[in-house]
Amino acid sequence: MPETIGFLKPRQAVLDRRPEIVADLADLLPEGCLISDERGLKPFETDAFLAYRRLPLAVVLPETTEQVSAVLKYCSRYGIPVVPRGAGTSLSGGAIPQEDAIVIGLSKMSRILDVDFFNRTATVQAGVTNLNISEAVSADGFFYAPDPSSQLACTIGGNIGMNSGGAHCLKYGVTTNNLLGVKLVLFDGTVIELGGKALDAAGYDLLGLVCGSEGQLGIVTEATVRLIAKPEGARPVLFGFASSEAAGTCVADIIGSGIIPVAIEFMDRPAIEICEAFAHAGYPLDVEALLIVEVEGAEAEMDATLQSIIEIARRHGVMTIKESQSALEAALIWKGRKSAFGATGRVADYICMDGTVPLSQLSYVLRRTGEIVAGYGLRVANVFHAGDGNMHPLILYNINDPEDAARAEAAGNDILKLCVDAGGCLTGEHGVGIEKRDLMRHQFNKADLDQQMAARAAFDPQWLLNPSKVFPLEGRPAA
């Protein structure tokens, strides 16, 4: 497809020195930590935002913080761009490299360093997967709360880069609310520690600034995260509605009544059909909209909370209510939801939007989304975190048809502008990456963006860390 999103022009001086740079990197790292042949580089040319690809100059896979520091120091000295990478599951192109860049992959740094149940913290290397943390502490009755759908593969370093969310952040918050400390390597190779096991730290909240900075402020090599006691039980319940509007207003009424379920997920008819065909989760196929509402606690508590939710749902004309009767059924319900993107990929190519809107705007934005996509002659499936207004319209198209692809991208841009204009934002959890970079001006004015870029430049004055991402390529402050 024709590329509409630009990358920075590769630095010729860097490309010309490629053999020398590769040789120098080999000296800095142990054997097996450097990839420079084309076949080896290929898997690193994109991430889960598949429409764009760039072969990097080289990939390094350091084993220690010191090695990360040595590589960054080298790149800083010679003006070489660096693109950090966790598992490469970014949906916004956050980990897509460029021709003159070194990719620093954290996959070899995958050890859990310390689990401290007394203080309820885990300290892990950046390449540990999200799910690994919960699995390591599950037998002792704890879990790590943020649960992006890619949690089996995505790394905690990537989660910090994107401030990832998940289905259960309605109650437990996103990454930034569950992160206590990091070890961060600055672009000049300096290693600093921010935060620790205490609930707050002295000075400016640099930890809060680093979380969600999309690898532009430094490279996180270790993180200390909070662990939470697992609830006694959790039960997802399906509520089917005759219209998206009914489901949307039901969500607002549940929240407005003072009940905060752990999760409220929304699917429209196309999404239900796609997910059911894949997961056989028992989703009702005769409804226009489905809510998965999860409550947790002791049995009697769940019963009481569910009763209140059911009463609210009845007021909105709920058509079907289905409680999971076993752990297996509950797991299937979540499997269907969490594999929504993969399942959609089986029926069509898609691009996934990630705008967040105020709850009062949910129904309006859903309706307008449908109209916008139909206006481009395309189809859309909606599956998203309704409790916090984080929409995920999946625009279905044919990647091999350039015109179709261009229409999908245009529809996506219109939807994101719609989210911003409805009082929301461009991205709730996937990040700006390259995908939404040029829309930043729709959400922020010049003073807003200039201030963000100035703060960013305080960390990396040369603008070499993940440089093609987040901020529009023009108007960046000079080093």
Next chain:
Amino acid sequence: MIVHFEPASEEGIASVVRSAAAERVTLAIVGGGTRSGLGNPVRADRTLSSRRLSGIVTYNPAEMTMSALAGTPLAEVEAALAANGQMLSFEPMDHRPIFGTTGEPTIGGVFAANVSGPRRTVAGAARDNLLGVRFVNGRGELVKAGGRVMKNVTGLDLVKLMAGSYGTLGILTEVTFKVLPVPPTAATVVVSALNDAEAAAVMAEAMAQPVEVSGAAHLPESVRGRFIDGALPDGAATVLRVEGFAASVEMRVEKLVAALSRFGQRSQLDAGQTKTLWAEIRNVRPYADGTARPLWRVSVAPSAGHQIVAALRLQTGVDAFYDWQGGLVWLRMEAESEAELVRRYVRALGGGHATLVRAGGEARAGTPAFEPQPPAVAQLSERVRASFDPARIFNPGRLAAVD
């Protein structure tokens, strides 16, 4: 006589800042002034107040968010929330009792100082509940960051940075924050007569139970009588709060009491006593003593708090009580501030930070109020600050570490 500015609009604020930046005149940023004792003393040419930027801008209870101008009295915010059965879940501390200040705290001041109370352990700090800000930076530009939705990763999170920056990066003009329903009821389980180390173990055990303890504090015998008019049972009181729907609270309290059966004498407080007790813990009532005796706020890993206090007791006269499962230590010194000693033990026992919240004139002038930072972090912080306030006109001296 220091010139005092109190503009009634964002543009008015921006205009004062632009003039000050052009003339290289420094500004002390103030709100209600009830927490002006926090941090190091500011030496500025003029003062700039946000107090006249007052009023709730938008509040939609069903969306669980509120936007308010920075100078809105906290009392006005809390009254509007209470009328809709909602609250600021992070329970901001009222600093008036310990400082002996008067006047009205503002919502801007709460976020500028990242003021958080006992529920921090489960509901996050003020910074976790702040969704969006508008502020004027040191160039006199009006900047917005964040928004009014719960999930937002669009661009750099300047919102977190503004929280707890004590007016050194910009002057907040408007804040948007998350609010939560007030739990229908609450109860407190009291475990009596534990020493500090035993109490730390009990609190850790309680937080590991699936009963959602929303407050865990330890009140040693020296302070116990200062709470709820002396109604806590004899001996040190380790207190654990449970909140929620009535049936849930009853059930979870039962479970908690059963889980702690091997520790000390257990009793319970009702909803009314619970409310009073946790407000008093939040406001550090035992040390609201009308004195200027040095008061430290020490934030460390929960397992380290009591160890630091034990180490200090061998060397100097201290009194202490604990919030946040033992990780937040309120430490009142009998005589000198002993900054070197306090900070040495914090470093030696796992790290964290100690803030000198209150002290008499000389001690306050001679001791950095905030924990000094490692040079690399201090330099980075200084560069960040320069990106907001290049002429260094805001609150000079407040954060000694970067001044």
